[in-house]
Amino acid sequence: xxxxxxxxxxxxxxxxxxxxxxxxxxxxxxxxxxxxxxxxxxxxxxxxxxxxxxxxxxxxxxxxxxxxxxxxxxxxxxxxxxxxxxxxxxxxxxxxxxxxxxxxxxxxxxxxxxxxxxxxxxxxxxxxxxxxxxxxxxxxxxxxxxxxxxxxxxxxxxxxxxxxxxxxxxxxxxxxxxxxxxxxxxxxxxxxxxxxxxxxxxxxxxxxxxxxxxxxxxxxxxxxxxxxxxxxxxxxxxxxxxxxxxxxxxxxxxxxxxxxxxxxxxxxxxxxxxxxxxxxxxxxxxxxxxxxxxxxxxxxxxxxxxxxxxxxxxxxxxxxxxxxxxxxxxxxxxxxxxxxxxxxxxxxxxxxxxxxxxxxxxxxxxxxxxxxxxxxxxxxxxxxxxxxxxxxxxxxxxxxxxxxxxxxxxxxxxxxxxxxxxxxxxxxxxxxxxxxxxxxxxxxxxxxxxxxxxxxxxxxxxxxxxxxxxxxxxxxxxxxxxxxxxxxxxxxxxxxxxxxxxxxxxxxxxxxxxxxxxxxxxxxxx
Numbered sequence: 391x392x393x394x395x396x397x398x399x400x401x402x403x404x405x406x407x408x409x410x411x412x413x414x415x416x417x418x419x420x421x422x423x424x425x426x427x428x429x430x431x432x433x434x435x436x437x438x439x440x441x442x443x444x445x446x447x448x449x450x451x452x453x454x455x456x457x458x459x460x461x462x463x464x465x466x467x468x469x470x471x472x473x474x475x476x477x478x479x480x481x482x483x484x485x486x487x488x489x490x491x492x493x494x495x496x497x498x499x500x501x502x503x504x505x506x507x508x509x510x511x512x513x514x515x516x517x518x519x520x521x522x523x524x525x526x527x528x529x530x531x532x533x534x535x536x537x538x539x540x541x542x543x544x545x546x547x548x549x550x551x552x553x554x555x556x557x558x559x560x561x562x563x564x565x566x567x568x569x570x571x572x573x574x575x576x577x578x579x580x581x582x583x584x585x586x587x588x589x590x591x592x593x594x595x596x597x598x599x600x601x602x603x604x605x606x607x608x609x610x611x612x613x614x615x616x617x618x619x620x621x622x623x624x625x626x627x628x629x630x631x632x633x634x635x636x637x638x639x640x641x642x643x644x645x646x647x648x649x650x651x652x653x654x655x656x657x658x659x660x661x662x663x664x665x666x667x668x669x670x671x672x673x674x675x676x677x678x679x680x681x682x683x684x685x686x687x688x689x690x691x692x693x694x695x696x697x698x699x700x701x702x703x704x705x706x707x708x709x710x711x712x713x714x715x716x717x718x719x720x721x722x723x724x725x726x727x728x729x730x731x732x733x734x735x736x737x738x739x740x741x742x743x744x745x746x747x748x749x750x751x752x753x754x755x756x757x758x759x760x761x762x763x764x765x766x767x768x769x770x771x772x773x774x775x776x777x778x779x780x781x782x783x784x785x786x787x788x789x790x791x792x793x794x795x796x797x798x799x800x801x802x803x804x805x806x807x808x809x810x811x812x813x814x815x816x817x818x819x820x821x822x823x824x825x826x827x828x829x830x831x832x833x834x835x836x837x838x839x840x841x842x843x844x845x846x847x848x849x850x851x852x853x854x855x856x857x858x859x860x861x862x863x864x865x866x867x868x869x870x871x872x873x874x875x876x877x878x879x880x881x882x883x884x885x886x887x888x889x890x891x892x893x894x895x896x897x898x899x900x901x902x903x904x905x906x907x908x909x910x911x912x913x914x915x916x
Contacts (some may be wrong), residue, residue, distance in 0.1 A: 417536030433555020454836030462515030469824035475818030490524025491586030498580030546743025701855025740791020772846030
C-alpha cells in the first residue's frame, strides 16, 4: 500500500500526518531549513576567527581573553541543551527555533556596539549562545524524524550549510572589514542571522500513525478464532463468549452459541473509524526530558566521546588564521586556507553520509575510524610550513572533520547508542555534557599559546582530546552488547527460578459462578 499523507490544513502551520516515516515529502523542506540554520549558527561560530586580531587590537586584550567569547558561547549553547529539549517538547520545534533566531540576531547586533570584551561575553557568549542552542538542536531533531533509511545521508548533506558559510563568510567578512570596519561587519552578520527565524517557521510537526486498514476489525469468520485464543489464555471453554471476564445472565453467554456479532459493525456501516471505538488504554504522555539514558552504559561512553572530541572541533577553525599569520602568510591567503578547509568539510560530510547509508554496515565503527584519522590531522598541523603545507593539512583536516561533525549527533538515533525513540532527550543530555569541553577548549588552547608563544600547542591539545574521545567511542559497542547479554542472562535466571505457572482447574469458571450466585442470594435475604 502506498504511503498516505493527511493534514487538516495544507499550510506551513499544520502538522504532517504520515502512515510511516516518509523519507521525503515535507522533510526536504525541513532539510533545506536545517542547511540554512547550520550556515547561520555553526558557520558564523567557525568564521568568528576573522575578528580575533581586530578585537585584540581594539580592546587591548590577550588571545586567551578573546577566546573566552566563543568559549562562553559554545558553553551556553551546549549547557542549555536540556532546556531546548524541554521547550521543544512543550511548545513545539517551530516556536523554539524562531525564538532562538531572534536571540542570535539580537546578541550579534548588540555586540557590534560593545566597548569591552566583557560586553561581548554577555552579548555573543550568553545571549547568542542561548539562541544557537534553541535554533540548532530542535532543527536536527525534527529532521531525523522525517527520515529513516536516508537519515544519515540527508543529515550529512544538510549539515554542509556551515561549510558553505565558512567558505563564503570568511572571505566576505574579511573584504567587508576593509571597507566598513569590523563593527559594521558584525552588525551585518547579526541582521543576516534573522534568517533563522524564517527557517523556524518551516518546521512543521510530524505525526506517524499506522494505516487504518491494519487497525480495522477482523472479518466475521475470524471472530471464533479470536475467542478461542482468549479462552485458551483464561483456561475457559469456547462456549464462553466473554472469556469469563464479565459474568452475566444475558443470552450472549448461554452455552451453545459460538459466535457473536462484533459491536463495531454498526459504526463501520455509518462510515466511522473503528479505531475510535476500541477500548485501548490511552498512550502515556511524553516526558519533557528523559534522563533514563544516563543508565545506559553505551550512551555514557558515547557522551564522554563527545566531551573530549569537542576539544578538537572549534579550536582549529579559530586558530588557523593566527597560525598562518605567525608563519608570515598574508591576510588574503589565510582566509583562503580557512575557505579550503570548509570546502573539504563539505565533501567529508557528503562522503560520511553516503558511506553510513550503506547496508549492512556497523556505523559506530566507521565513526571510530574517522575520529582516529581526525586525530592524525590535528597532529600534522604543527609540522606544516608555508602556505601549501598549511593548505594540505587544512584540506585533510576539513575532510575528516566533516565525516565526524556531521554524523556524531544523528548517530544517537542508532540502536548501538540509544535509538530513535529516545533521541530527543538523548541529544539534549549529550550536548549538555559537551558543554564542559566547549567551555574549557578554546581558553585552554589560548593559555597554551600565551605560555609557549607558539600556536602549534593549541593543535596538540585538540589532538589529545580527540584521542581520548576515540578511546571512549571504541567502548560504545562493547558496552551495548555486554549490557544486553547480561540482561538476557538475568531474564533466563528469573525464568528458571520462577518455575512453571500453576495449573488452574477446568471448572474454575463454574466455581466463580457458584460464588456469585451464593453472594447474590445472601444480598437478597438481607
